[in-house]
Amino acid sequence: MDATTSLQLAVVGAGPVGLALALHAASALPHAQITVFDARPADRDVAGDARTLALSLGSVQLLRRLGVMPGAEAITEVHVSQQPPSFGQAAVCIRAADEGVPQLGAVLRYGTLVAPMQRAWEAAVAAQPGRLRMRFGTPVAALKPQADGVEVDAGIAERFDLAVVAEGGVFAEQARKAVTHDYAQTAWVGTATLDGGTPGRAIERFTRHGPAALLPLGGTQWALVWCVPRADDPVQPLDAAQRVAVLNSVFPEAAGRVVALSPLKAFPLGLNAERTLVSGDGRIVRIGNAAQTLHPVAGQGLNLGLRDAYTLVATLRHALDTHDIDAALRRVEWARAPDRWAMIATTDFLARSFTWQLPGAALARGLGLAALQALPPVKHWLARRMMFGSR
Numbered sequence: 001m002d003a004t005t006s007l008q009l010a011v012v013g014a015g016p017v018g019l020a021l022a023l024h025a026a027s028a029l030p031h032a033q034i035t036v037f038d039a040r041p042a043d044r045d046v047a048g049d050a051r052t053l054a055l056s057l058g059s060v061q062l063l064r065r066l067g068v069m070p071g072a073e074a075i076t077e078v079h080v081s082q083q084p085p086s087f088g089q090a091a092v093c094i095r096a097a098d099e100g101v102p103q104l105g106a107v108l109r110y111g112t113l114v115a116p117m118q119r120a121w122e123a124a125v126a127a128q129p130g131r132l133r134m135r136f137g138t139p140v141a142a143l144k145p146q147a148d149g150v151e152v153d154a155g156i157a158e159r160f161d162l163a164v165v166a167e168g169g170v171f172a173e174q175a176r177k178a179v180t181h182d183y184a185q186t187a188w189v190g191t192a193t194l195d196g197g198t199p200g201r202a203i204e205r206f207t208r209h210g211p212a213a214l215l216p217l218g219g220t221q222w223a224l225v226w227c228v229p230r231a232d233d234p235v236q237p238l239d240a241a242q243r244v245a246v247l248n249s250v251f252p253e254a255a256g257r258v259v260a261l262s263p264l265k266a267f268p269l270g271l272n273a274e275r276t277l278v279s280g281d282g283r284i285v286r287i288g289n290a291a292q293t294l295h296p297v298a299g300q301g302l303n304l305g306l307r308d309a310y311t312l313v314a315t316l317r318h319a320l321d322t323h324d325i326d327a328a329l330r331r332v333e334w335a336r337a338p339d340r341w342a343m344i345a346t347t348d349f350l351a352r353s354f355t356w357q358l359p360g361a362a363l364a365r366g367l368g369l370a371a372l373q374a375l376p377p378v379k380h381w382l383a384r385r386m387m388f389g390s391r
Contacts, residue, residue, distance in 0.1 A: 168289020
């Protein structure tokens with residue numbers, strides 16, 4: 001790329017991370033030519049996709065700047081404890097008011113976010129058809145590194161200066177990456193109706209089977225994520241009434257009482273991560289789930305991907321001044337590594353450690369929760385990491 005050539009950028013994947021990258025790049029890189037590829041046809045309605053997304057405050061702020069943040073239920077408090085209770089019912093409570101922010105994050109359905117993001121991209125393409133393009137219903141068959149670029153094979157081979165893969169999928173469907181671990185756990189997800197739940201309060205409960213969480217969706221509805229061993233699954237054989245009864249024994253009084261439960265879907269859980277965002281053989285960058293698929297214990301996968309996208313665009317903006325994409329990609333790798341690996345290590349440790357059955361492990365975890373609650377500076381540091389990542 002030289003001073004007279006604009007950046008040719010391909011974005012593979014029109015989920016929330018890919019669309020956030022495309023929309024941010026369209027605004028921040030006014031001379032870049034951007035094409036978004038996705039196997040999903042443009043006219044397929046995604047608004048009804050009920051998968052739940054947890055956004056950190058940093059992600060909420062980014063989406064608001066892009067003008068695509070829909071209405072969502074604010075998380076104003078996070079309550080973390082373990083079951084069975086130990087060490088004086090130890091729990092950690094992180095509150096937005098204590099952190100001086102209006103909310104810690106937000107919860108919404110996948111379709112509620114992606115539908116307006118897709119409409120925003122369609123509007124951008126209509127306004128600047130010579131610079132922005134969408135190739136929906138067009139699966140990318142291959143990416144082939146070339147000198148100073150990459151060839152994108154989506155039925156027609158096209159050359160780009162850079163291809164960003166943001167099409168990750170779920171753990172069970174992914175090819176294994178450089179760093180991988182099967183947690184031998186299943187996440188059962190659905191919607192719980194609570195009686196006596198506190199609006200805006202998210203509940204994280206660590207059990208001997210694995211973590212369980214309730215995320216506020218508004219009114220009496222909470223999103224449920226219930227992680228259990230895959231080989232000896234205690235949830236699968238239960239009917240809806242039995243699952244409600246078990247959940248009321250799992251969650252603390254602070255959650256309220258589960259009175260109804262939607263049908264649940266099961267997803268295998270694992271860690272699957274690339275060692276680097278940037279491929280070693282060319283200008284191919286992977287972000288979001290395409291770069292790191294995490295255990296949902298901390299609800300940080302999407303937030304990590306959005307931070308990948310933001311940093312990449314900010315660095316490419318500088319590259320257009322220096323005309324050196326390769327140097328920019330090295331800076332992206334350096335800038336993102338601390339945040340990526342801190343979150344990968346944290347979620348991996350939590351996913352493994354809260355199922356350890358070693359003598360005294362439950363007491364140690366209880367002591368850790370009590371110590372964290374008793375040390376406001378440490379709790380504040382943790383809250384900032386969850387809201388904004390490593391800065």
